[in-house]
Amino acid sequence: MRILVTGADGFLGWHLRCRIHATTEHTSVAVGRADWHRLSELVADADAVIHVAGVNRAEDEELVAGNVGLARDLADALASTSGVPVVFANSIQVGNGTAYAAGKAGAAEVLRAAATSTGGRFVDVLLPNLFGEHGRPGYNSFVATFVDRVVSGDTPEITDRPIELLHAQGAAQALLDALAPDSPATVRPYAHPTSVQTVWDALERFHTTYVPSADVPAMADDFERDLFNTYRAALFPAHYPLALAPRSDERGRLVETVRTHGRGGQTFVSTTVPGVTRGIHYHLHKIERFVVLDGEAVIRLRRMFHDDVVELPVTGKDPVVVDMPTMWSHDITNVGDGVLTTLFWTDSLFDPEAPDTIHEPVVRSAAQETS
Missing domain, CATH: 3.40.50.720 (NAD(P)-binding Rossmann-like Domain)
Known part of the structure; x- marks a missing residue:
């Protein structure tokens, strides 16, 4: 139709x-x-x-x-x-x-x-x-x-x-x-x-929790999740990436990549060989976080039905948070010489019946640009 x-x-x-x-x-x-x-x-x-x-x-x-x-x-x-x-x-x-x-x-x-x-x-x-x-x-x-x-x-x-x-x-x-x-x-x-x-109280709580430390605030229901996503859209891209604070001692380094004050969601780690791109999709409601732990990458994002592409270079040497704004297509490419290790977090468990993960290239072809 x-x-x-x-x-x-x-x-x-x-x-x-x-x-x-x-x-x-x-x-x-x-x-x-x-x-x-x-x-x-x-x-x-x-x-x-x-x-x-x-x-x-x-x-x-x-x-x-x-x-x-x-x-x-x-x-x-x-x-x-x-x-x-x-x-x-x-x-x-x-x-x-x-x-x-x-x-x-x-x-x-x-x-x-x-x-x-x-x-x-x-x-x-x-x-x-x-x-x-x-x-x-x-x-x-x-x-x-x-x-x-x-x-x-x-x-x-x-x-x-x-x-x-x-x-x-x-x-x-x-x-x-x-x-x-x-x-x-x-x-x-x-x-x-x-x-x-x-x-107003909810937005103020989101802001005091999220910006200083990249902590994910508590969200009581889907309404507050949608309100949080609305707030996050106003932060992007000027306030990203969000800095993390690695802790090091003689044993090595610890990076607290996801601290949630409410729903736990799902966390996973992937490795990517040089030159390969992951992601290439967008979400309507899901909150998704990328944190590169080792290697070098470029995260690219484009708002749906717009042409401008935002590029954010990231490295495991200085780990930062990039939370994907809803209805922005995004991908991550290993631009280094070695294996890229990336932590991904979403605020909800993956549901194959309602995945909320829609394929969409970040860089559109000429045919897509005229459609």
Whole structure:
């Protein structure tokens, strides 16, 4: 199936494309601002549309006109199609009297009418407050703003209140599930109940535990794991590698490579002959640590659907931690003359039924770059 994703360059659009790539055999057709003029052409070849594009922060008039206008553009493009299902990333704020809510509600009506007139299904997915890796501070989520503040050492003024949060990967799965023929016309995904102060306290605890010593903080559940991964994304690559403190005496050397304050996970050591590359994959949720204990290597990483490659040279003489950010493809190559010894740690045991390890080259071929 060819799934057209509008707003593909934005926060939720990027997470959705990652999930389509990682968990399905579908092809995502990315439509961002630069491709908006080709919308009719791209819709014509699509088997389904997930409309994520929207205006989140603007003057009241633009919040309404911008969201409705984007929906009308899509409706015009759909007019020449037949039976194409449309899934809309809407908001639970609809009906609360704000301009943003009015804009989203208006967009939903435009798309519902367009889908109905062309014989397609329309599914309205009411999303709660979202958070996740690579959100924009001051725009996508208060969580992104909090992460930016905790990394920079600033403490914000907090007005505490209860709130429900959903990781962007959970939202992406809800949008994909809505494509099923038996999906209800309106979907409201489950969100994790928490509070504004609780989120800040967790982020502050992560930061004071993780950065000084590379210790992995305790995480009570998957929500806190996703929050930790969101925090880690803001650290990368400026704060990596993380230094370790080897201890030596007449007997030799000891390096504490993984100290976890919560879940134990899985640790293993591998050897790699010169010139060989390991890894070549990415993860949606898993935390994975590389520590070279002997030899010389280069760790390379690339954020999904981006081109820039980050290279980190590492050596066993000065062991450091590199924790792989989620949704970044990564590999490690032995660039020395001898055998490379590397310790790997993941926060969870490997599950062959749900490996969360998706093959993806770090350096893309010319064909991949144009797809």
